[in-house]
Amino acid sequence: MTRVHRGILGAALLLSGLAAQAGLEGINRTERPDLRGHLSGLPLELGDWVGRDEAVPADIVERAQTTEYLNRVYESRTRPGMRLTLWINFSIKGTNLRHTPEICLPSGGWTKIESQTRVFEVPTPGGKELRLTRLGYSQGELVKQVGFWYYIFGEGKLENYVRQLPITSRSSHGQTTQGSSMTVEIFHAGDQDGDGEALKGFAGALIAALEPVLPEPRAEYYIP
Secondary structure, X not given: OOHXXXXXXXXXXXXXXXXXXXXXXXXXOOOOOOOOOXXXXXXXEEOOEEEEEOOOOHHHHHHOOOOEEEEEEEEEOOOOOOEEEEEEEEEOOOHHHHHOXXXXXXXXXXXXXXXXXXXXXXXXXXXXXXXXEEEEEEEOOEEEEEEEEEEEEOOOHHHHHHHOOOOHHHOOHHHOOOOEEEEEEEEEEOOOOOOOHHHHHHHHHHHHHHOOOOOOOOOEEEOO
């Protein structure tokens, strides 16, 4: 394929992606569902975990583009020294998807440890299973892991399809939504919970506690 042909093909892909997005926005104005309750109302006790809120610097909150957030440290009653830091970021405009761990941690000087990537299935109250991705990162001698997933509310199959197109998936639209969205991130030290059992147990309790807060009815999908 010549350079000219490659240029024509690239332009065609760009136009198809932009046209699909423009058409989608023109014919399908998606509602941006709000939360039914405040994140601050989530229980301080989740199973055998006891939490306490921690303040977040104003500049970090601003950069996170959050409508509402929760930053809380949970400690296990049954695993001495086991601590999980929970960060939840809800955005009514869906802009918080620009701030997932795979985007923000490398920009902060953390290097991904590919061998520590794991995907777990966690039951949800509706009987489905949510896919939780756990990633490992290092910075010098420090190692930490983060389990995360996120919700998109209000988007259906058509929006999801457009999001996966080669152009839109790499664009700013691919990191925002036509609905609202919420990211959930659970951090812990890298030398704790090697098998992920503590993370999965905590996530299961958290998912159940989140259910009354999430929009209802809703179209949603989870992307690990």
